[in-house]
Structure formats: C-alpha cells, structure tokens
Amino acid sequence: MHPTNPRWKIILPLAILKFLLPFIGIHAVYELQRDEYLYYQQGLHPAWGYLENPPLLSWMATISSWLGGSEWSIKTWPALLGALTLIMACILAARWGGKAWAQAVTALVFILAAFARVHLLFQPNIIDIFAWTACIWMLVLFQQTRQKRYWYGFAAAAVVGFYGKYTILFLLAAIAIGWLFTSQRKLFLSRHLYIALGIALLLALPNIYWQYQQNWPLLHHMQELQETQLKFLSPLNFIAEQFLYLLPFLPIWLAGVAWFFFNAPWRWMGITFIALLTLLMLGSAKGYYALGIYPSLIAAGAAFWQKRSATIKWLQPAILTVVILLSLPMIPFLLPFAPPATMANIFKTMQFEKTGLLRWEDQKDHPLPQDYADMIGWKAIADKAEKAFHQLPDSVKQHTVVYCRHYGQAGALKFYSRDKDFQDRVISDNGSFLLWIKPEMDFRHLLFVGRNNPDADDEVFNHFASRQILDSVNMPLSRQHGDKVILFRDADSVASSLARTGLAEMKLRFQR
Structure with a gap:
C-alpha cells in the first residue's frame, strides 16, 4: 500500500474532541485520581528521578504548578498527549495507504476504546503510549524514505519514552527482535542508528545516574509491585486483556497484525508485536502495559480494510457500524460521566x-x-484533616505533625489546603514522600490520617499518652471510605527519636 495524504479535515476535529474529553467527559463530582496527587507533588520537588517513575511527567506537573496548580492545568497534559497521539496514528494510517475512512477509524479508537480512559488521567501511561507511537512513526518514515534524520527522531522518541516510563525498554527490545528475524537485520549495520542511540544514552544518563545514587529504586518499586499486585496476574489474564481493552476494534487490529506478517517489508512489525507480548508476560506485566503498540496496529488494519473495501462497497459502513455499536456499552467504563x-x-x-x-x-x-x-473522597478527607488541625489550640498545633499512611492522602491534603503551615506539616513515609521528610523532624502530637489504627505493637505510637478518633470518611463508593483522622497527643521524649531513627533506616534503602 502506497502512502496517502493525511485528511486534516477529518483528523483535526476528532483531535479537538479527543482533547476536550478529559474536561467534558468527567462529571464535576469526581476529583483527581490517587496517583495524580503524587505526580503533582513530585512536580513541586523537581529531580532527575523519583521512587515510582522517571521524571518527565513530574516536570509537566511543575509547569502545571506555574499555571496555578488547578485540576484543569493537570488534565491538560493527558488531553494534549492524547490528541497528539491520535494525530500520529492517523498519519501512520496514511503512510500505510489509508485514506479518509481509515484515518477516521484510527482516530475513533482514541475516543471509543481504552485510550479514552487512559487519557483522562495524569499518569505515565500517557507519555508511554505517545512515545511508542512516535518511535514506530519514525521507523516507518525511515523505511519509506531512507532519510537518516529519522534515526534521530526515533532516538528522541525513545528518550521521551524513557523519561516517561521505563517500559519503553520492552518496546526497543521487541523491535530489535523483529529486525533480527527479518530482512531488516541489515539495519544493525547502520552507523547512524548507533550514533542516534549513543546520543539517546547520553540524554538518559542523568536519570540512570540518579537511579544509581538512590540504590536503584526502580528495582525496589518492581519488587513492591510484585508483592502487592503483579503476583495476582497470569499470562492468561494478560492475553484476555489484550482482546478486552480494544474489543470493538478487534477485527481492525487483528487485520493489522495479519497484514504485517503477510507483507515482507513490514513483517518485522508483526514479530515485534508477538515479541513484545511475550516479553511483557515474562515480566509479569499488567495488560495495559502493551497499549502503546495498538495505535500502529489499528492504523495498519484500517488501511488494510480500506483497500479491501474497494471491491466490497458495503464493507466500510458495515465495519464502522459494528465498531460504534460494540463501543456504546463500553462508554460507562471509559468516561465517568455521571455521579x-x-x-x-x-x-x-x-x-x-x-x-x-x-x-x-x-x-x-x-x-x-x-x-x-479512586477519584472521590479525597477532598473529604483533606477537609476533615485540616478542620481537625485548625480546631487544636495554638500551643498544640505548633508541636503537631500530620502523618498520612498513603501518598494519595498526603498529596490530597497538600493539594486542597491553602494553609501553608498545614501543608508543611503533612508527611508520609509512603513512596517518594519518604525522601521529602526533613531529618530533624520533631513532634509532641500527631494527627494521623489512614484507614486503620496503628498496630498495637507499633514502637512510635505506643509512646503517646492518648488517642482519639476525630472524624472519618463515610462514602461507601469511594476507595477512601473508612479513612480516619486520629489525634495522638502528648508523646514522651522517646517518640520523636524513634520516628527519626525509623525514617532514617527506611531512607537507607535508597542511599549508597
């Protein structure tokens, strides 16, 4: 199939709709999602890396903070990257010969399938999908034009992906396998490929060095994920999710995979897809980790069906009707449009x-x-905690620390409060918040925000004279239902010392 021109009269209106979805598709009752509070707080602590993720998303949060730190300034990033990824995918469809219909179908996958949900949230996945699509776009342009500059575009996209989410390494490994087992193996002889990758490595070094300085927190994070989430996953579930996420578009992306395998110049893409799924399953990855490969598969499949429809006139309206009808029941899972x-x-x-x-x-x-x-209940717990703090006598406030069990709670308290004194007192030893606790922390009273009371044998909490539950979240549909605000008063002289020692030991895991 020969390249065609992008149909901007179709692409741009759909890209604008895609951009607007995070603002018009979410009911006003919903707040930021748990992880978004963490990533925003990371933006207020600029660094070359964080315990949970690379720094690019957090640098975006820094810009959002310059714009006032409102929810819209945070949601602009998934909206923008979603629209840009849609545009790239449509251009890919055009590069593979897709005309107006194919480009429209490719755009619709971002509005009527799992990508609609992904691009509602300010999370690393938005950079991941963008960078994967950009990497493949650059390789397609190189293969069709043989212009060396696209090697450097590929390297730039890979660097963006690396600073967004380390899963880009799975894609790069899968591409290498795709080349190795096809005629594209000759690309390994390209001098410009290694120059471009060398530049990419140099650009990635600040984050790699940060990982080294912090004793490779990525490995700690993966171990934690394995113990809490990934151990429940199975290869069967992973494969099932591949079909479920883009179910209405199943005939399209499967056609894309088949077209890749049956066309020698693009067979490396088919092998890349199979290698990618295999590598992710071996790494016990979640199903959505593979989403970044699907814009390319959809673009190729849409172009394939467009060509087939040249002799079967009813094929285009039939496929479009099926896609839309199958998508309608999925909309409640894509957009929280009601309370x-x-x-x-x-x-x-x-x-x-x-x-x-x-x-x-x-x-x-x-x-x-x-x-x-996870998008409701945060303002409630933040308001309850701050109200409890302000009701304390001034003599108690000045010796009080606000301790949150989870980074979502700590992030929400800091996000919704406008009291700088209260914000500065909020701490957590969960996630990157651990590294931001000042070593000289001292307290006599502690306002605890968490689901459960501390364990009876907790060394620090046993050194308070009294504890009192002040408030709790009563929202059964919220994941924060049952979160409590508990006041611990009158710690003895040992409590602060034990807390400082314990926190120092926790931080030692991330120090050389």
Missing part, C-alpha cells in the same frame, strides 16, 4: 461484574471500577 451512585447502578443493571472489569487490585469485584472509586 458515582448512578454509575454503580449502570454497572449493576448491565451486569458488568461478570466481565471482570469491576475487579480491583484486591481481586474482588466492587460497584465501581477502581479508578472511579
């Missing part, structure tokens, strides 16, 4: 609990998808 109780009723009425789409990390089914439940 939580209404969404829960929709899922119950449609019996979605049988699909597994309502299963959380605890492997139990719940009334709402986990992301939706």
Whole structure:
C-alpha cells in the first residue's frame, strides 16, 4: 500500500474532541485520581528521578504548578498527549495507504476504546503510549524514505519514552527482535542508528545516574509491585486483556497484525508485536502495559480494510457500524460521566461484574471500577484533616505533625489546603514522600490520617499518652471510605527519636 495524504479535515476535529474529553467527559463530582496527587507533588520537588517513575511527567506537573496548580492545568497534559497521539496514528494510517475512512477509524479508537480512559488521567501511561507511537512513526518514515534524520527522531522518541516510563525498554527490545528475524537485520549495520542511540544514552544518563545514587529504586518499586499486585496476574489474564481493552476494534487490529506478517517489508512489525507480548508476560506485566503498540496496529488494519473495501462497497459502513455499536456499552467504563451512585447502578443493571472489569487490585469485584472509586473522597478527607488541625489550640498545633499512611492522602491534603503551615506539616513515609521528610523532624502530637489504627505493637505510637478518633470518611463508593483522622497527643521524649531513627533506616534503602 502506497502512502496517502493525511485528511486534516477529518483528523483535526476528532483531535479537538479527543482533547476536550478529559474536561467534558468527567462529571464535576469526581476529583483527581490517587496517583495524580503524587505526580503533582513530585512536580513541586523537581529531580532527575523519583521512587515510582522517571521524571518527565513530574516536570509537566511543575509547569502545571506555574499555571496555578488547578485540576484543569493537570488534565491538560493527558488531553494534549492524547490528541497528539491520535494525530500520529492517523498519519501512520496514511503512510500505510489509508485514506479518509481509515484515518477516521484510527482516530475513533482514541475516543471509543481504552485510550479514552487512559487519557483522562495524569499518569505515565500517557507519555508511554505517545512515545511508542512516535518511535514506530519514525521507523516507518525511515523505511519509506531512507532519510537518516529519522534515526534521530526515533532516538528522541525513545528518550521521551524513557523519561516517561521505563517500559519503553520492552518496546526497543521487541523491535530489535523483529529486525533480527527479518530482512531488516541489515539495519544493525547502520552507523547512524548507533550514533542516534549513543546520543539517546547520553540524554538518559542523568536519570540512570540518579537511579544509581538512590540504590536503584526502580528495582525496589518492581519488587513492591510484585508483592502487592503483579503476583495476582497470569499470562492468561494478560492475553484476555489484550482482546478486552480494544474489543470493538478487534477485527481492525487483528487485520493489522495479519497484514504485517503477510507483507515482507513490514513483517518485522508483526514479530515485534508477538515479541513484545511475550516479553511483557515474562515480566509479569499488567495488560495495559502493551497499549502503546495498538495505535500502529489499528492504523495498519484500517488501511488494510480500506483497500479491501474497494471491491466490497458495503464493507466500510458495515465495519464502522459494528465498531460504534460494540463501543456504546463500553462508554460507562471509559468516561465517568455521571455521579458515582448512578454509575454503580449502570454497572449493576448491565451486569458488568461478570466481565471482570469491576475487579480491583484486591481481586474482588466492587460497584465501581477502581479508578472511579479512586477519584472521590479525597477532598473529604483533606477537609476533615485540616478542620481537625485548625480546631487544636495554638500551643498544640505548633508541636503537631500530620502523618498520612498513603501518598494519595498526603498529596490530597497538600493539594486542597491553602494553609501553608498545614501543608508543611503533612508527611508520609509512603513512596517518594519518604525522601521529602526533613531529618530533624520533631513532634509532641500527631494527627494521623489512614484507614486503620496503628498496630498495637507499633514502637512510635505506643509512646503517646492518648488517642482519639476525630472524624472519618463515610462514602461507601469511594476507595477512601473508612479513612480516619486520629489525634495522638502528648508523646514522651522517646517518640520523636524513634520516628527519626525509623525514617532514617527506611531512607537507607535508597542511599549508597
């Protein structure tokens, strides 16, 4: 199939709609999602890396903070990267011969499938999918034009991906395998490839060096994920999710895979896809880690069906009708367009609990998808904690630390409070918040924010004279339901010392 021109009259309106979805597709009752509070706080502590993720997303949060730190300034990033990824995918469809229909179908996958959900949230996945699509776009341009500059575009996209999410390494390894087992292996002899990759490595070195300085927190993070989440995953679930995420577009992306395998010049793409899924399964990855490869598969498949429809006139409207009809029942999972109780009723009425789409990390089914439940209740716990703090006598406030069990709680308290004194007192030993706790921390009283009371044998909490539950979140559909605000008063002289020693020991894991 020969390249065609991008149809901007189709692409741009759909890209604008894609950009608007995070602003018009989310009901006003929903707040930021748990992880978004963490990434925003990272932006207020600029660095070359963080315990959970590379720094690019957090640098974007820094810019959002310059714009006032509002929710819209944070949501602009997934909106923007989603629209740009849509445009790249449509251009890929054009490069593979897709005309207006193929480009429209390619754009629709970003509006009517899993990408709609991904691009609602300020998370590393938005950079991951963008960078993977850009990498393949650059390789396609190189293969079709043989212009050496695209090697450097490929390297630049890989660097963006590396600073967004380390899973780009899986894609690069899969591409190398795709080349190795096809005629594209001759590309390994290209001098410009190694120059470009050398430049990419130099640009990646600051983050690699940061990882080294912090004793490779990526490995600690992966171990934690394995112990808490990944151990529940199986290769069968991983494969099932590949079909589920883009179910309405299944005939299109499968056609893309088949077209790659049956066309020698592009066979490396088919092998790359199989190698990628294999590598991710071997790494116990979650199903959505592979989403970045699908814009390319959709673009190729749409171009394939467009060519086939030249002799079968009813094929284009039939495929488009099927895609739209199959997408409609999925919309509640893509956009939280109604209040939580209404969404829960929709899922119950449609019996979605049988699909597994309502299963959380605890492997139990719940009334709402986990992301939706993680977008409510944060302002409630923040308001309750700050109100409790301000009701304390001044003599107590000045010796009080606000301790949060989880980074989501700490991030929400800092995000919603406008009291600088209160913000500065909020700490957590969870995630990157651990590194931001000042070593000279001292306290006599502690305002605890968390789900459960500390254990009876907790060394630090046993040194307080009293404890009192002041408030709690009563929102059954929220993942924060049951979070408590507990006041611990009148610690003895040992408590602060024990806390400092314990925190120092925790930080030692991330120091050389």
